[in-house]
Amino acid sequence: MATVPPPALAPLSIGPVYVGFPVVQAALSGYSDCPMRVIARRLGASYTLCEVMLDQFLLSLKGRQRTSHFLYLTDEEHPVAGQLMGAEPEQFAAASTKLVEAGFDVIDINFGCPVKKVLGRCRGGFHLGQPDVALEVIQRTRDATPAHIPVTVKMRRGIDDSAEARDNFFTILEGAFARGVAAVTVHGRTVKQRYIGPSNWNFLREVKQFLGDRIVLGSGDLFSAADCLEMMRQTGVDGVTVARGAIGNPWIFSQARALAAGLPLPDPPSLFEQREIIAEHYSLAEELYGVDRCAVGMRKFGIKYSALHPDFEQVRPDWGKMHGREDLQAVFAKWYSEDRPGQHPDPAIHRGQGECGA
Template identity: 30%
Template sequence: MKLILAPMEGLTDPIMRDVLTHVGRFDWCVTEFIRVTDSVLPEHVYDSYCPELKNGGKTSAGTPVHVQFLGNNPEMLAANAVRAVQLGAPAIDLNFGCPAKTVNRHRGGSILLDEPDVVHELVKAVRDAVPEHIPVSAKMRLGYLDEKHTLDNALAIEAAGANWLTVHARTKADGYTPPAYWEKIQPIREAIKINVIANGEIWNTQHAKDCQLQSGCDDLMLGRGAVTTPDLSLCIWENVHHPLLTWQDLVTLQIRFLNGNYKKAMNMVGRYKQWLGMMSKAYPEAKLLWDEVKRIKDLNEIILKLQQTI
């Protein structure tokens, strides 16, 4: 079994990747998507999205970070993939799953799932451009508004030379509304020879087991569940159904997050409140803390309050 930390726009940024790989156990993680249009992006863009490139392509905990691109220009996707590899990316992933309206309106993300030939062209362009030893993968949903091209896209990605495929078990039309249809990954798993990784609605150890059983996949990508319950990967590895970290452990983790220095100009207070709000779904202590800090706007004041609870 492999466990992978999902790419989530506005959520699994470099600071969150540092925190979650520090406390959890992931085989690799994937950056938020880097939008590619008509140029090779300057190095400072890569520094912003993936500062881990300056650390051998790994988080401080030693977890590899794969660089994900989103776009519809095969030449520019290929050129940027080459540049990312030159900068130290250990692997390249292509996004065919983003459901955001703005992204889809500009012909990126999940809307391309209505064009399997284009999906094939984009993956093949990147696969042909980067060195053979660099893995190229893709992440897709079951479809855009329906599932009529599900297998066509999976076969296209395989034929283009991808090393593996991650499937979010919902269409774009489904959004993030439960449930995820894990059983619909099974036909994909049976239709292609490359590895398939299952993704969607894995919030606890039992969900992980059920997803494996219904999808036929050994490997899982964890998204919001890993952010809401930071030790989720450990629980799955250890096959336990209760948190392994104490609240005090998580307080230390929150302080690490607030002291993150990848993005100096980042609104850390807002980002922290977003995370704390998510954790309040899993931890009563987080709900109590949220009530105390929700009106605080000063970063140092929040850190001091956390330090006082240790």
């Protein structure tokens, strides 16, 4: 998609937290752990969000080695947000305290997840259908969070396309800022849509016009650097959160920075450049999860990274068979030993495949 940089791409701040370049990495359940966030930061993301965590899970967390990665942060990640999801307002408050103690700079409330099992437990996007409960969640979370830590909310544009859903959305939106929320992220699909059909960017423009100077981040259908700038240009939102488009393609952030500076779109990373970052990602995961545990978790990342390889269809299955560092080296030897040009990933690979928080 051809794009024209916004006339004034202002740096982003969320309350007292300075972010800078307004293209950031979204929270992604099962993906946006510390290694993914660090790689994104090193390649140009100014701000990242941790994968969504259940309030009940956080309150029961005992610091065991197998679960310690959920609250693991590094110095180079800041600013970084922790994202909360749950059903009961009082548990949000206690869980927010746990995230603050862990060192997160921003607390984000998830009212957007459209996954069926989440909705069935009255979590995520379910709250968009009950404004009173949603606003109580926000109030309790804001009250329990220190004043210097911003609280933000992630929303979809409603449960569905009904007039009632629209009214509920704007009731929660206005009430959120009245209760001290510093910013909202709005995804342009409804909860009912999940990840099917296009994201409604016109609705994002309407939300930004409605809120004026208050901070709005946009989400939905951001699969390239050009998409990120085009959303800001079309809608006027203050920033964008890249979700599925960042999995296996952290270069999207440096590419967006180049376009925003008026430079041509950089070439996709070559196979040697890809190999270097994948190896770096694997080492970070190995350090966090241990030698025996990291490989299985890295399979899904390898599969996503393979979309940048010119022989994607042939490379992808080998990533799915990885059991350890020897298999990593075997994939490198077979598919990344010659420094060939890479390719920009096909957005069709991601469309229809959702990760909660996206």
